[in-house]
Amino acid sequence: MFSSSRYAVLALASTLLSLTPLACLGETQRPNIIFILADDLGYGDLGSFGQQNFETPHLDQMARDGMKLTQHYAGSTVCAPSRACLLTGTHTGHVYQRFNGDIEFREDPHDITVARVLKDAGYHTAMIGKSGLSCRSEDGALPNRKGFDHFFGYIGHGAAHRYYPKELYRDGAKLLYPNNQGKEGEQYSGDLFLKDTLDYLELHAGQPFFLHLSLQQPHADLSVPDQWKAPFLGKFDEVPFPGNGYRAEEHPKATFAGMVTYLDDTVGQVREKLEELGIADNTLIIFSSDNGAMSEGGWSRDYFNSSGPLRGGKRDMYEGGIRVPTIACWPGKIAAGTESEHISAFWDFLPTACDVAGAETPDDLDGISYLPTLLGAGEQPEHEYLYWEFYERGGKQAVRWGNWKGVRLNVNKDRHGPLELYDLSKDLGETNNVASEHPEVVDKLAAMMDQAHVDSPIISFGKRKKK
Known part of the structure; x- marks a missing residue:
């Protein structure tokens, strides 16, 4: 994983x-x-x-x-x-x-x-x-x-x-x-x-x-x-x-x-x-x-x-x-x-x-x-990306990679459907889908979604599994 x-x-x-100073703190x-x-x-x-x-x-x-x-x-x-x-x-x-x-x-x-x-x-x-x-x-x-x-x-x-x-x-x-x-x-x-x-x-x-x-x-x-x-x-x-x-x-x-x-x-x-x-x-x-x-x-x-x-x-x-x-x-x-x-x-x-x-x-x-x-001490490690998935309202996924944000809707129908793409540095309100202009970024984010998702024993996109 x-x-x-x-x-x-x-x-x-x-x-x-x-x-950091925390290393100097005593037990009490x-x-x-x-x-x-x-x-x-x-x-x-x-x-x-x-x-x-x-x-x-x-x-x-x-x-x-x-x-x-x-x-x-x-x-x-x-x-x-x-x-x-x-x-x-x-x-x-x-x-x-x-x-x-x-x-x-x-x-x-x-x-x-x-x-x-x-x-x-x-x-x-x-x-x-x-x-x-x-x-x-x-x-x-x-x-x-x-x-x-x-x-x-x-x-x-x-x-x-x-x-x-x-x-x-x-x-x-x-x-x-x-x-x-x-x-x-x-x-x-x-x-x-x-x-x-x-x-x-x-x-x-x-x-x-x-x-x-x-x-x-x-x-x-x-x-x-x-x-x-x-x-x-x-x-x-x-x-x-x-x-x-x-x-x-x-x-x-x-x-x-x-x-x-x-x-x-x-x-x-x-x-x-x-x-x-x-x-x-x-x-x-x-x-x-x-x-x-x-x-x-x-x-x-x-x-x-x-x-x-x-x-x-x-x-x-x-x-x-x-x-x-x-x-x-x-x-x-x-x-x-x-x-x-x-x-x-x-x-x-x-x-x-x-x-x-x-x-x-x-x-x-x-x-x-x-x-x-x-x-404010030392260098802060960064995430390569952040990932979310959601099973209601047709199923949804999202990933953030730097300033890029990818959103996939209707995942219950198509696990590999199209992604919306937003540049949060220029478009915080996510009003301009630029997926068609950056296909290589879309492919990168789609791969991250596949990497981040591990199948659950109790729920999946499309239907809820029986216990």
Whole structure:
């Protein structure tokens, strides 16, 4: 699956790391790692990435205090495979969980997670919010068996569409919320997750920890407590949403703005708690989104230009579906107010976390640590290319090679069909297909697609395989 050049690149990354200040850190000083993940947040939904319809002061401050990664990509264009790529360090041509549906991570030693690697290296590990280990499952203990010492949240993505859960799971035990009805209720999931997060930080501030805070906002249902919606009522022309599978909402735009500002405040409270505990300078925080901007549940990504300058959104292989707003902050280590155009993706997080923790990076990964970029130390190894595949809406593939971007549609009908070709250095919005002008580039990208895709035992282009 992997070439000798891949191992050479990873070896180089390890060598470069030995030249950084991290190599001098003692055992008791190992850094904490927090990865905060939004759900369906578009590239243009933060003020620091161009949003003008509402403000995100805490995330904008995080960007001023740290680094914006302007060419960072999600694992996929929908939830489950994207999160699987984040947790396993592999892309959708190799990862087991490649689609939304009846699927969950297999038991170890299969589908090894970043939590397992860091736990084995002496870190306490936690996931709070929406599990990325199972799109649909009834196994509330799966996160704990896959390396998370602590888990609190939803184990299925369908249930996570609701912000007033009837049930959640804490370390394998089902917790019931009798005054919640799913679409309405008394206890908002975001409040529950924030409290659990702050409690977790209090409890584990004295030891190295990895926390994956996996939030729901702004995924539909459109829903947020009234105090977050109220500031935006009357500010926008609204078209009430009568509801379908998603919750009805009279003020979709005000609600969406409230959901993103709620998300922003959550990040602000986490950072404030780290300061209060005196561990902010020893904590790397990364914030990102699991895919591009959505258009569902009464919301359209066009209302607030949620994709920014990018084409498309969720379920597209164009940039708006997979390029995501990403910020990294680590006081004293990451230079404040910086930006990087380093091309990276979710599968790079696992090797990056290993380098931060001083843990051994597993073999057979697609990811390359971007720690040299974050620290501004040493030479950053680069990907030869990035690859994605997607099985809905006719089947899609995409590859990025330098500034070239190839997109293949209708893959379910023709695995070797024509490619669209875009030069992102001149055409960020992917409006001008130049495939006919560069046949040699098209052939190169098509070969990369063939190289990157490994057949899955449970899904294939054209049809889903029987279990």
